Amino acid sequence: xxxxxxxxxxxxxxxxxxxxxxxxxxxxxxxxxxxxxxxxxxxxxxxxxxxxxxxxxxxxxxxxxxxxxxxxxxxxxxxxxxxxxxxxxxxxxxxxxxxxxxxxxxxxxxxxxxxxxxxxxxxxxxxxxxxxxxxxxxxxxxxxxxxxxxxxxxxxxxxxxxxxxxxxxxxxxxxxxxxxxxxxxxxxxxxxxxxxxxxxxxxxxxxxxxxxxxxxxxxxxxxxxxxxxxxxxxxxxxxxxxxxxxxxxxxxxxxxxxxxxxxxxxxxxxxxxxxxxxxxxxxxxxxxxxxxxxxxxxxxxxxxxxxxxxxxxxxxxxxxxxxxxxxxxxxxxxxxxxxxxxxxxxxxxxxxxxxxxxxxxxxxxxxxxxxxxxxxxxxxxxxxxxxxxxxxxxxxxxxxxxxxxxxxxxxxxxxxxxxxxxxxxxxxxxxxxxxxxxxxxxxxxxxxxxxxxxxxxxxxxxxxxxxxxxxxxxxxxxxxxxxxxxxxxxxxxxxxxxxxxxxxxxxxxxxxxxxxxxxxxxxxxxxxxxxxx
Numbered sequence: 001x002x003x004x005x006x007x008x009x010x011x012x013x014x015x016x017x018x019x020x021x022x023x024x025x026x027x028x029x030x031x032x033x034x035x036x037x038x039x040x041x042x043x044x045x046x047x048x049x050x051x052x053x054x055x056x057x058x059x060x061x062x063x064x065x066x067x068x069x070x071x072x073x074x075x076x077x078x079x080x081x082x083x084x085x086x087x088x089x090x091x092x093x094x095x096x097x098x099x100x101x102x103x104x105x106x107x108x109x110x111x112x113x114x115x116x117x118x119x120x121x122x123x124x125x126x127x128x129x130x131x132x133x134x135x136x137x138x139x140x141x142x143x144x145x146x147x148x149x150x151x152x153x154x155x156x157x158x159x160x161x162x163x164x165x166x167x168x169x170x171x172x173x174x175x176x177x178x179x180x181x182x183x184x185x186x187x188x189x190x191x192x193x194x195x196x197x198x199x200x201x202x203x204x205x206x207x208x209x210x211x212x213x214x215x216x217x218x219x220x221x222x223x224x225x226x227x228x229x230x231x232x233x234x235x236x237x238x239x240x241x242x243x244x245x246x247x248x249x250x251x252x253x254x255x256x257x258x259x260x261x262x263x264x265x266x267x268x269x270x271x272x273x274x275x276x277x278x279x280x281x282x283x284x285x286x287x288x289x290x291x292x293x294x295x296x297x298x299x300x301x302x303x304x305x306x307x308x309x310x311x312x313x314x315x316x317x318x319x320x321x322x323x324x325x326x327x328x329x330x331x332x333x334x335x336x337x338x339x340x341x342x343x344x345x346x347x348x349x350x351x352x353x354x355x356x357x358x359x360x361x362x363x364x365x366x367x368x369x370x371x372x373x374x375x376x377x378x379x380x381x382x383x384x385x386x387x388x389x390x391x392x393x394x395x396x397x398x399x400x401x402x403x404x405x406x407x408x409x410x411x412x413x414x415x416x417x418x419x420x421x422x423x424x425x426x427x428x429x430x431x432x433x434x435x436x437x438x439x440x441x442x443x444x445x446x447x448x449x450x451x452x453x454x455x456x457x458x459x460x461x462x463x464x465x466x467x468x469x470x471x472x473x474x475x476x477x478x479x480x481x482x483x484x485x486x487x488x489x490x491x492x493x494x495x496x497x498x499x500x501x502x503x504x505x506x507x508x509x510x511x512x513x514x515x516x517x518x519x520x521x522x523x524x525x526x527x528x529x530x531x532x533x
Contacts, residue, residue, distance in 0.1 A: 033051070033052050033053070033110055033111050033112060034052045034084075034087050034108070034109070034110055034111070035049070035050060035051050035052065035087075035108065035109060035110065035111040035132060035134065036048075036050050036057070036086075036087045036088070036105060036107070036108045037049050037050070037065075037066060037105075037106045037107040037108070037134070037136075037137065038050070038089070038090075038103050038104065038105060038106060039065075039103070039104050039106040039177070039179075039186060040061075040099070040101060040102075040103045041101045041102050041103075041186050041190075042093075042099050042100060042101035043101070044063070045063075046061045046062060046063045046065075047061070047062045047063075047064075047065040047066060047106060047173065048060070048061055048062070048079075049061075049062055049066060049076065049159070050082060050086065050087065051111055051119070051130065052084055052087065052111075053119050053120055053123075054120060055084060056081040056082065056083065056084065057081060057082040057083065057084060057086055057087060058081055058119075058120075058123060059078075059079050059080065059081060059082050060076040060077060060078055060079065060143065060157060060159070061076065061077045061079050062074050062075070062076045062077075062159055063075060063077075064173070065106075065173030065174065066107075066137055066141070066159060066161075066173060067161060067171050067172065067173055068137065068138075068139065068161055068166060068167055068168040068171035069161065069167070069168060069169055069170055069171045069172075070160070070161050070162060070163035070167040070169070071169065072160070072161070073158050073159075073160055074158070074159040074160070075156065075157075075158065075159075076143060076156075076157040076158065076159040077154050077155070077156060077157070078123075078145070078154055078155040078156075078157055079154060087108070088105065088108075088181070089103060089105075090103055090104050090105045090179060090181050090182060090189060090193075090194070091103060091189065091193040091194065092189070092190060092193045092418065092419075092420065092527075092529060093420075100420075102186050102189050102190035102193075102529065103186075103189070104178075104179035104181070104182070104184065104185070104186050104189050105179050105180055105181035105182075106136070106173075106176075106177075106179065106180065107134045107135055107136040107137050107180055108134060108135065108180055108181070109132060109133045109134030109135060109137070110132075110133045111130050111131060111132050111133065112130065112131050113128065113129070113130050114129040114130055114131055114140060115129050116128075116129075123143075126144065126145030127142070127143070127144050127145065128142070128143045129141075129142050130142075130143075134180075135180045136173075136176055136180065138166040139161060139162065139164045139165070139166025139167060140161070140162035140164050140166075141159060141160065141161055141162070142159070142160050142162065143157050143158070143159055144157060144158050144160075145157050146158055182194070187398070190529035191398075191400075191526075191527075191528055191529055192526070192527055192528075193418065193527055215281070215282045215285040215286065215524070215525075216285070217278065218277050218278045218281050218337070218338055219241070219278065219338075220274065220275055220277060220278055220338075221240060221241070221274045221275065221277075221338065225238075225239065225240060225241075225274075226271065226274070229247075229267065229270065229271060229274075230267075232247065232250060232267075233250070234248075234249065234250055234251055235247055235248045235249065235250060236250075238342070240274060240338055240339040240342050241337070241338055241339060242339075243313075243315055243337065243339035244313075245313070245339055245342050245343050245346065246313075246346075247266075247267075247270060247342075247346050248266075248346060249266055250265065250266050250267040250270070251265055251266070251267065252265060252266050252297070253265055253297060254266050254269055254294065254297050254298060254348065254350070254483075255269075255297070255298050255477075255479075255480070255481060255482055255483045256297075256298075256299060256481045256482075257481060257482060258481035258482045261481075261482050261507075263482075264482055264483045264506065264507075266345070266346065266348070268483075268506070268507075269345045269350075269477070269483065269506065270342055270345040270346060272345070272477075272483075272506040272507075272510075273338075273341040273342055273344065273345040274338055274341065274342055275510055276341075276475050276506075276509070276510065276513075277337075277338035277341050279474075279475055279513050279518055279521075280341065280473065280474065280475040280476070281335065281336065281337070281338070281341065282521065282524050283354055283473050283474050283475075283524070284334075284335040284336070284341075284352065284354050284473060285334075285335070285336045286334065286336065286358045286359050287334065287354040287355045287356075287357070287358055287359065288319050288321070288332035288333070288334060288354070288355045288359070288362070288468075289332065289333055289334065289335050289352055289353065289354045289355070289473075290304060290305075290306050290332075290352075290353040290354075290355075290468070290470050291304070291305045291306065291333075291344065291347070291349040291351070291352060291353075292304055292305075292349070292350060292351035292352075292353065292479070293305045293347065293348050293349050293350065294348050294350045294479055295347075295348040298350060298479035298480065302350065302351075302479060305349070306329035306332060307329045307330070307331055307332075308331045308332065308333050312333070312343070313343065315339070316333060316340055316343060317333070317334040317335075317336050317337075317340065318331050318332065318333060318334065319331070319332050319333075319334050319359055320332075321362075334359070335352065335354075350476075350477055350478070350479050350483075351472055351476055351477065351478065351479065352472075352473045352476045353470035353471060353472055353473060353476075354470060354473050355467070355468060355470060356368075356369060356465070356470070356471075357423075357467065362467060363422065363423070363467060364419065364420070364421065364422065365417060365421060365422075365423055365426050365465065366416065366417060366525070367414050367415065367416060367417065367426075368414075368415040368416075368417050368421075368426035368429060368430050368465060368530065369412065369413075369414060369415070369426075369430065369464045369465055369471055370390060370401075370412060370413035370414075370415065370430055370433070370434065370460070370462070371410065371412050371460075371461040371462075371464050371471060372386050372387060372390075372410050372411045372412065372413075372458060372460060372461075373410055373458060373459045373460075373461045374409045374410050374458050375446065375451070375454050375455070375456040375457045375458050375459065376451075376456040377455070377456030377457065378409075378444070378456065378457065378458045380409065380500065380501060382444050382458060383409070383410055383411050383458065383501070384411070384494055384499070385441065385444065386411075386437065386441065386444065386445070386458060386460070387403055387411045387413065387494050388494055388495075389437045389440055389441065390403075390413055390433070390437055391403075391491050391494065393433060393436065393437060394413075394415075394433075397531050397533075398531065399415060399528070399530065399531065400415075400416065400523055400526060400528055401413050401414060401415040401416075401523070402414055402488055402489075402490075402491070402519050402520040402523055403488070403489055403491065403494065404474055404486060404487065404488045404489065404520065405486065405487055405489060405499070405500070405501040405502075405503065405504075406472060406478070406486050406501055407472065407476075407477070407478035407480070407484040407485050407486040407487070407501060407502050407504075408478050408480070408484070408501055408502065409501050410501060411501065412471055412472075412486075414488075414520060414523070415430075415528070415530075416523045416524070416525070416526040416527075416528050417527075417528055417529075417530060418526070418527030418528055418529055419527060421530070423465055423466050423467055425530075426465040426530075427462055427463070427465035427466060429530050429533060430462040430465055431462040432533040433533060434460035434462050435460075436533075437460060438460050443457075444457060444458055445457055445458055445459070445460055446458070446459055447459070447460075472486045473486070474486060474487070474488050474518070474520060475487065475509065477506055478502070480502065482505045482506075482507065483505050483506040483507075484501075484502035484503075484504065484505050485504050485505060485506055485509045487503075487504045487509055487512070488518055488519050488520035488521075489519065490519045
C-alpha cells in the first residue's frame, strides 16, 4: 500500500461508494498545491478546508468558516485526508451516507507553506503556517493544534489569519455564500445538483453530468391508425406504431353513461389510451405497474392484477422482481409505449398505478406522495382547504410540487425528489409535513388507520410512500360513469369554484391537455432535495 493509499484508508472505510457520489480517490503525484474550501450542509453547517499535500487533501472542518478577520479564532477539527479528486466536488452526498448533505465549492485556488518545506511534518508537529491565493481568501493563515482529541475523538485546532495586507476586520464568510464554481447557493445546488461522482471511473472521467431523469417523448396515433381502429368489427388486430395488438369485445360497454351521455365502450377506452399516451407515458415509463381490472365493466366488482399473463405479447416490456417471496408477484409489466397502453385498455385495466420508484433501483423513490383521502363526512370543499394548506406549507419551504384531482373525491400532491432518498425518508418527511397541516384544522382530520374509526373525517395519508404501494397515475381513468380521469392541475386552480375531482373524463381531458398542457410534467425527473422539517 502506498503512503497515499494508507492516508486515504480512513476516508474510504467510512463510505459506500455504490451509494455516494463522492470520489473514492486515485493516485496523484504531480506536486501541485491546490486548496479548496467547501461549504457543507450535513448534520450541521460547516466549511471544509482542504490543502493538497503529497497527493491527498489534508482536511479540517471549520464550523464557522475561514475568515480574513485577524482577531477571529476559528475552531477547526482535523478530519481524515480526502482524495485529490475531491478538490472540485460540488453536489449532494446521499442522506444516510457519511457526511450526507449538499456541498458547494465556496473558495479555491493555490497555497504554499511558510517556514517549512515539509508541510506534512508541520501538521504532525501541530503547527502549519501557509499562504492562500483564492478567489475569496488570501494572505497568511496559521493552523495550531490545541491539544488532544475532543469529544468527537478528533484533534481540535485553531485557525487564524495574520494581520497582513489581506486582513479584513469583521469579515464574515456567511456574507459571501455563493459557489466560486457555479455561482449558486447551497440551496440551489441541493435542488438541482449538476454532477455525479463515479468512484469506479478514472479521476478524469469521474465527474459525470447528472441530467434530469426525463423519459423520452412519444407521438399520438396517426389519423390512418385511428381510422383503422374505427373500421374494426367487434374484434381484430390493430397496428399501433409498428406493434400489433389483438383487440376483443370492442363494442362492449365498460362504463355506464351519465347525464345523457352514452356509455363508454372498450373501443372508446382503447382510443383514449392511444391518444393520451404522449401525456401519460412519462409517468409509467421505466416503472412496474399495478393494474385494477374490470373485465365485466365498472358496474361489477374489479380486482387487482400484477402478474403479466402468459398470453401477453412478446413485445410487452417486463420486469422480474428477484426479491419476490414465494406466492408474490414476480413478473410486472412496464408500460413504455403507446401499444402497451392500448394492450392494457383491451385487458380492461381501468386503473393503472405505477410504482414511485424507477428501474433498476426500485428501493429509491423519485416522488414523495401526499394523499388527501376524504372521509364519509368530508366534502370536496374540505379537501380543497387541506390542499391549500399544503400549498402554503410547500411554498414556505420552497418545495416544488403539483396537485392532482383523483377522478373520484380526493386530491393528491406529487413532490419530485432526487437521487439518494429511501422510502423511509419520503414517508417520514410527508408525515411530518402532514401532521403540521393537520394540526391547523384538527376538526377536518383523523389519524386513525381504519376508515370505520375516523368518524367520517379525512386522512392525510403518508403511508403510500412505500415500495409497491401506489397511487393512481395521472390521466388514468376511474371506475365510474363516463370514465372520469385523474388530472394534474395548477395550484391556482384550487381557487376555481368550478373545480371538481371528476371534472374531466376520457372524452374531455384531451382537449384540456391540448389547451392547457400538463402542470406536473416539468417536475418529472427534477432532482429536488427535501428541506429538514
